[in-house]
Amino acid sequence: MTIKWLKAAGIRAVKTAAQTAIGVIGATTVFSQVNWYVVGGTVLLATITSLLTSLAGLPEVKDSGDSK
Template sequence: MKNRDWIEWIRKAGIRAVKTMAQTAVAMLPAVATISQVDWLTVIGTAALAGVVSILTSLAGLPELNTATK
């Protein structure tokens, strides 16, 4: 794999991981809780773990890289 391909993979996998982390963080916030009642350490830890899992899943392949323009 060329260096340029790795950079593109890192960029796309990173975008996917950040989106996953944001979705996880939002899902962890209960609808009835006030901001002061949220256990932020748990939210951040769970979101970070989701980001790691997303990167590991991306190792199997990213559909975003399988385009016909290559």
């Protein structure tokens, strides 16, 4: 893995985590008090999922044709 890929995947994962947190916090405040364990677990799962999805390829990182 290259530094460029790690940076792009990290940025994508942070954006996904923030979007998930906003959605979960917003949804839980409508129904009841915010359960921070649920928010944290959901955000962690979304972040891991984003990183795993990035393994399939990132359009932000152009393939230079190297097989390394």
